[in-house]
Amino acid sequence: MKIVIINYGAGNIQSIMFAIERLGFKAVLSNNPQEIQTADKVIFPGVGEASSAMKKLTESGLDSLIPNLKQPVLGICLGMQLMCKSSEEGNTKGLGIFDVDVIKFTPTVKVPQMGWNQIYNLKSDIFKDIPENEFMYLVHSFYAPNCDEAIATTNYELEYASALQKDNFYGTQFHPEKSGAVGEKILENFLKLNSNT
Known part of the structure; x- marks a missing residue:
């Protein structure tokens, strides 16, 4: 299986590569369009x-x-946020894959939300078993509100979408690669998804 991690200079790639290696797979780091298009699975990280x-x-x-990718794609943290319509952070237009706008937590809570928090209302094959x-590990000041594409929910003053899915695109606000055995199981579930290509 060919796993490509998109390399666009947005950090935190090493821990994802190690997590994939622990699962018995090898990932390639690339920004080459042809290499990304021919991958079985694509991971879109971001910090x-x-x-x-x-x-x-x-x-x-x-x-x-x-x-336009047809195989399963997993956006992690900022990767997931960039897959949304827009982000209040830097007034950024996103990729528009998920039909939701990313907004900032209100000043009444400590930002960034940093540390462990629970996920619930799990609704996807990536949460099998x-x-x-x-509890998953999160570090973020902006969030995707609950929406039709939410496949996991977390509560931090309010309920928000901590994971999203539309067709072959998946996104997690939390870091599965930093969330111990449970996070690795989610990564493994993603890698086992059937490809649409």
Whole structure:
């Protein structure tokens, strides 16, 4: 199985590669359109600021490539947020895969939300054999509100979508690669999904 992690300079790639290796797979780091298109699974990571990350995607042409991918694609953290319509962070236009706008937590809560929080209302094959209310690791100041495409919910002053799915596109606000055995199980479930190509 060919697993490609999209390399667009948005950090946190090493821990994802290690997590995939622990599962017995090997991932390739690439920003080559042909390599990404021919992958069985694509992981779209991200740590950093939305507008500068989106600028890097646009400069490399990946902004038009990613929404047209046909195989399972997993966006993690900022990767998931960039797959939405827009983000209040840097007033950023997103890839428009998920029909939701990313907004900032209100000043009444500590931001970023950093640490472990529960996920529930699990609704996707990527959560196969994952019990409700497991704890996952999160670091973020912006969030996707609950919407039709939500496949997991988390509560931090309010309920929000901590995972999204539309067709072959999946996104998690939490970091599965930093969430211990449960997170690795979610990654494994993603890697076992049937490809649509």
